[in-house]
Amino acid sequence: MKTILIVDDEPRTREGVRKVLEGWSCGRHRIETAASGVEALEWLAHNDANLLITDIRMPQIGGLDLVERLGELAHPPVVIIISGHPEFDYAQKALQFGVVEYLLKPIDKKKLVAAVETALKREENIHRIERMEKLVDPKLLDAAQEERAYGPQVQEAVRYLNERLDQSVTLKDIADHLHMNASYFSVLFKEQTGMTFSEFLTRRRVQRAKELLAGTRLTINEISERTGYQTAKYFVKVFRQLEGVSPGQYRKSVTEAGETIQ
Structure with a gap:
């Protein structure tokens, strides 16, 4: 069972994304939420996530800062960024961090599901490569x-x-x-x-x-x-x-x- 962590300080968006993904998942994946970047890092210190979906603008630790901190984890998740602002600089920096998708609010449900499916496939490929690296001398x-x-x-x-x-x-x-x-x-x-x-x-x-x-x-x-x-x-x-x-x-x-x- 893969784990998806949704991070957004806006309850309406956070719960909306959770409900869409729970309906799409039909119990195949574990869906978790965090109300801030700080809460997300605390959760990730004790749990592994395959995919992180995070808002870009949050107090204390923003989405890009959170993504940058993921490099400290043994098994960092792949990332989808969501934002209410189509700033080019944000999108460009997100891509530099290896973010899979940059979704704008209001979030289209079909685009969200498609992005999640793409991200989880990317995560599987990364894991497969890591496994082969462990296997081959x-x-x-x-x-x-x-x-x-x-x-x-x-x-x-x-x-x-x-x-x-x-x-x-x-x-x-x-x-x-x-x-x-x-x-x-x-x-x-x-x-x-x-x-x-x-x-x-x-x-x-x-x-x-x-x-x-x-x-x-x-x-x-x-x-x-x-x-x-x-x-x-x-x-x-x-x-x-x-x-x-x-x-x-x-x-x-x-x-x-x-x-x-x-």
Whole structure:
């Protein structure tokens, strides 16, 4: 259930927007209201909102000041501004802050609903991108983009490794597979990938673990086995060192918004 927070110091407008959105939502979304920017910030300090609809002119903290303060939140909502004044400067600044829509009073009900639907789609896209950023290791992504430039031996090493992430694989195992001297292969691998074999292996295993945490209901023990770790305790230690959170915390962060787990 997504949450929409309506902020306006005028009770008539605030309640009018609330009633329109409650009728449109039919219980699919949680609709909250605040009578001032101060009240809105207090509410946001303890709650998350997916969409903020705010008047631009309010005492103490105006709409644009409120939007600027949203950057301090861990998960800032997308924003729709409503105003009784068609000032160009306000609209221009609102767009600079990434505001989705600028609606003028009196508010057209159809335009309000259309703006809300657009804003919630934008919020979903932002969340999807954030989730993908959590899922993908940037160093591995850079390495994958350069993979075509690798020599045939390093390409074969990466392929061989990816097929055996659930097994105990050493640098010597791959060097023997390639009929190469282990020391020479180690230098060659780092030159072409920018990572030591050990770092690449660890990042690739953790990447696989992230995919399994986000997309399956496998236990931490099962995932540690599928990513080549002999004990779950060591797997958790390595994962935390690389990601800054435990596997369980990571799973919660990428699934808490309700993505389906197969």
